[in-house]
Amino acid sequence: xxxxxxxxxxxxxxxxxxxxxxxxxxxxxxxxxxxxxxxxxxxxxxxxxxxxxxxxxxxxxxxxxxxxxxxxxxxxxxxxxxxxxxxxxxxxxxxxxxxxxxxxxxxxxxxxxxxxxxxxxxxxxxxxxxxxxxxxxxxxxxxxxxxxxxxxxxxxxxxxxxxxxxxxxxxxxxxxxxxxxxxxxxxxxxxxxxxxxxx
Amino acid sequence: xxxxxxxxxxxxxxxxxxxxxxxxxxxxxxxxxxxxxxxxxxxxxxxxxxxxxxxxxxxxxxxxxxxxxxxxxxxxxxxxxxxxxxxxxxxxxxxxxxxxxxxxxxxxxxxxxxxxxxxxxxxxxxxxxxxxxxxxxxxxxxxxxxxxxxxxxxxxxxxxxxxxxxxxxxxxxxxxxxxxxxxxxxxxxxxxxxxxxxx
Numbered sequence: 569x570x571x572x573x574x575x576x577x578x579x580x581x582x583x584x585x586x587x588x589x590x591x592x593x594x595x596x597x598x599x600x601x602x603x604x605x606x607x608x609x610x611x612x613x614x615x616x617x618x619x620x621x622x623x624x625x626x627x628x629x630x631x632x633x634x635x636x637x638x639x640x641x642x643x644x645x646x647x648x649x650x651x652x653x654x655x656x657x658x659x660x661x662x663x664x665x666x667x668x669x670x671x672x673x674x675x676x677x678x679x680x681x682x683x684x685x686x687x688x689x690x691x692x693x694x695x696x697x698x699x700x701x702x703x704x705x706x707x708x709x710x711x712x713x714x715x716x717x718x719x720x721x722x723x724x725x726x727x728x729x730x731x732x733x734x735x736x737x738x739x740x741x742x743x744x745x746x747x748x749x750x751x752x753x754x755x756x757x758x759x760x761x762x763x764x765x766x767x
Numbered sequence: 768x769x770x771x772x773x774x775x776x777x778x779x780x781x782x783x784x785x786x787x788x789x790x791x792x793x794x795x796x797x798x799x800x801x802x803x804x805x806x807x808x809x810x811x812x813x814x815x816x817x818x819x820x821x822x823x824x825x826x827x828x829x830x831x832x833x834x835x836x837x838x839x840x841x842x843x844x845x846x847x848x849x850x851x852x853x854x855x856x857x858x859x860x861x862x863x864x865x866x867x868x869x870x871x872x873x874x875x876x877x878x879x880x881x882x883x884x885x886x887x888x889x890x891x892x893x894x895x896x897x898x899x900x901x902x903x904x905x906x907x908x909x910x911x912x913x914x915x916x917x918x919x920x921x922x923x924x925x926x927x928x929x930x931x932x933x934x935x936x937x938x939x940x941x942x943x944x945x946x947x948x949x950x951x952x953x954x955x956x957x958x959x960x961x962x963x964x965x966x
Contacts, residue, residue: 571863572822572856573833579818582811587799593787599857600786601815602822602831609819612781613812616800619778620808623771623801632801634772657771658798664770 576602628699630675630692631657640664640672647671649706653696653725655679655713663711671709674699679717680724686717688724697728707735714741714759775801827898829874829891830856839863839871846870848905852895852924854878854912862910870908873898878916879923885916887923896927906934913940913958 576598584594601609625631626638629651633639640646650671654660655678663669678691699705710725712718726736742760743752752760775797783793800808824830825837828850832838839845849870853859854877862868877890898904909924911917925935941959942951951959 571838572831572860573838575814575818575821575833576831579814582814585807585811586796588792588795595857595860596787597785598818599831599855602819604819606819608784609815612784613815615774615778615781616808616812616815619774619797620801620803620805622774632771632775632798634774639770639772656798658794661771661794 625675625677629673630677630695631660631673645670649704650709651696651699651703651705651707652709652711654711655718655721659711659713671707676712676721679712679715679721681717681720683717691721693725693728696725700732700734705734707737709737709739711739824874824876828872829876829894830859830872844869848903849908850895850898850902850904850906851908851910853910854917854920858910858912870906875911875920878911878914878920880916880919882915890920892924892927895924899931899933904933906936908936908938910938 579598579601580591580594583589583597584591586594589597601612604612622634623632624634626633626635626641628637628641631638631640635642647670651674652660652663652669652671653674653676654663655676657675660673660675663673674692674696676691676693676696678686680686680688680691708725708729710722712721722738726738729736740763741756742763743749743756749757778800779790779793779797782788782796783790785793788796800811803811821833822831823833825832825834825840827836827840830837830839834841846869850873851859851862851868851870852873852875853862854875856874859872859874862872873891873895875890875892875895877885879885879887879890907924907928909921911920921937925937928935939962940955941962942948942955948956
């Protein structure tokens with residue numbers, strides 16, 4: 569892309585570092601950015617720097633926020649006796665979209681992975697334990713992914729919390745709504761079978 | 768996404784204005800940007816503003832460049848007697864990737880579209896005509912898209928240039944390499960048949 573000059577090449581290079589953005593997408597985005605009004609490019613550019621500079625972890629649940637506490641931890645209408653443990657803010661956003669869960673969250677920022685060398689001390693587990701000293705928590709819902717790492721983390725947390733008499737639950741595993749049985753993998757089908765409920 | 772605070776919401780909103788970036792992709796990109804080192808976000812942010820500020824149209828072929836002339840128009844090794852007419856710089860980039868075309872380009876920045884109200888004066892057609900006064904052009908290859916707009920534009924240019932004795936050619940239409948005949952639409956198959964060559 570050198571024939572367009574160094575400025576565009578640099579922009580394409582920077583954009584292609586973003587996740588899911590390949591060479592062609594980066595090029596399309598770059599051309600779009602150049603065709604935007606200058607004012608608009610400045611707004612985008614500022615939004616990037618501002619979001620990075622002013623966003624940090626909520627002091628309570630460790631999700632991303634630009635305040636001291638996030639809007640969920642600050643909301644007196646949320647049920648503070650229930651904490652849902654998730655791997656990252658994106659998973660939390662997914663539950664918020666259901667508009668049904670009214671408890672609080674705890675964001676681990678990762679999952680235990682012996683393969684990648686990520687131990688319990690590298691995720692926000694100590695911070696989860698600390699919350700039991702200050703908050704009146706009755707149930708912990710473990711909503712880590714259904715991956716090896718997510719399951720390992722769920723098991724680890726459960727073993728930590730059960731001895732202190734905490735109610736620990738795990739989200740159900742099974743066939744996704746709208747999922748055609750014939751295309752579902754065996755492990756998921758076995759989970760769905762094991763977790764069957766009476767109708 | 769308000770629960771993450773205004774800064775992230777603003778970034779997600781700005782990112783989702785980019786082409787092909789939906790709400791979920793914008794969210795994933797925003798979280799990635801926040802997890803990048805601050806220095807890296809500044810480089811990205813600067814690349815956006817710099818590319819916009821310093822990029823304009825090549826005075827000869829009207830592609831994007833940060834110089835006066837683009838690298839292709841400046842290159843004495845290119846065959847200046849052949850001009851390929853394309854709709855946008857992305858199409859030009861596609862031909863450059865073939866590394867076989869050695870002529871120059873002319874970027875129209877659009878195509879004639881009665882549906883969208885885009886007439887001949889809204890694309891760089893006048894500029895194409897002007898080039899014939901200053902340059903020694905022997906062939907014009909029309910490489911606009913195989914869409915209604917692209918074909919209309921090709922026809923329009925051809926009608927303009929043929930009366931002045933210019934050799935005007937149109938790129939071939941047919942079955943893409945690796946394309947399975949059974950999945951090719953009828954119009955393309957008819958074009959491929961019409962354009963058949965002896966082997």
